[in-house]
Amino acid sequence: MKLSTKGRYGLRALIDLAQYSEETPVSITSISKRQDISERYLEQLMSMLKKAGIVKSIRGANGGYILARDAKEISVGEVLRALEGSLEPVECAGLDPRGGCQASESCVTKYVWKRINDSINRTVDDIWLSQLVEEGRNTPCDDKDRSQCKN
Incomplete structure (x- = not known):
C-alpha cells in the first residue's frame, strides 16, 4: 500500500493544526509555511477534511x-x-x-487479502491524532526531513 501526497501532507497539516489551534483558528498560510506545503494544495485537503467532519472553518x-x-x-x-x-x-x-467473484467459493487467497486489509485498518484506527501531536513534541528537528520537526 502506498499513500499519495494527499494522505501524507494532509496528515502533516492536521497534526500542525492540532498543535496550533488550541487557542485560535490556524490559517492555511501559517500551516503552509511551517509544513512547506502549497496553500492551494492545503485548501483542497482542508476542504476534504471539512466535508468529512474532521475540521471546521472559521470566517x-x-x-x-x-x-x-x-x-x-x-x-x-x-x-x-x-x-x-x-x-x-x-x-x-x-x-x-454481494458477491461478484465467480471463484469465491474455492478461492483461498481471499483470506490473505482480508487479513492484510484488516491489519492495515486496525493499525491506523488505533493511532490517534493526539498521540502524533505528543510524539511531535518529543521529536527533535532534522532539517533534512521537515516532517520530523517540532513546529
Missing part, C-alpha cells in the same frame, strides 16, 4: 481552521480514509457480501 479577520473534535477522538484511519478513500491494498470481489 473573518482572525479566521482559519480548527479541529471539529478533540484530537483524542480523531484516528489516523479516519483522516486517511477522508483523503485517500479505501485503504485496502487489494480489492477482492470474493470478500464483497
Whole structure:
C-alpha cells in the first residue's frame, strides 16, 4: 500500500493544526509555511477534511481552521480514509457480501487479502491524532526531513 501526497501532507497539516489551534483558528498560510506545503494544495485537503467532519472553518479577520473534535477522538484511519478513500491494498470481489467473484467459493487467497486489509485498518484506527501531536513534541528537528520537526 502506498499513500499519495494527499494522505501524507494532509496528515502533516492536521497534526500542525492540532498543535496550533488550541487557542485560535490556524490559517492555511501559517500551516503552509511551517509544513512547506502549497496553500492551494492545503485548501483542497482542508476542504476534504471539512466535508468529512474532521475540521471546521472559521470566517473573518482572525479566521482559519480548527479541529471539529478533540484530537483524542480523531484516528489516523479516519483522516486517511477522508483523503485517500479505501485503504485496502487489494480489492477482492470474493470478500464483497454481494458477491461478484465467480471463484469465491474455492478461492483461498481471499483470506490473505482480508487479513492484510484488516491489519492495515486496525493499525491506523488505533493511532490517534493526539498521540502524533505528543510524539511531535518529543521529536527533535532534522532539517533534512521537515516532517520530523517540532513546529
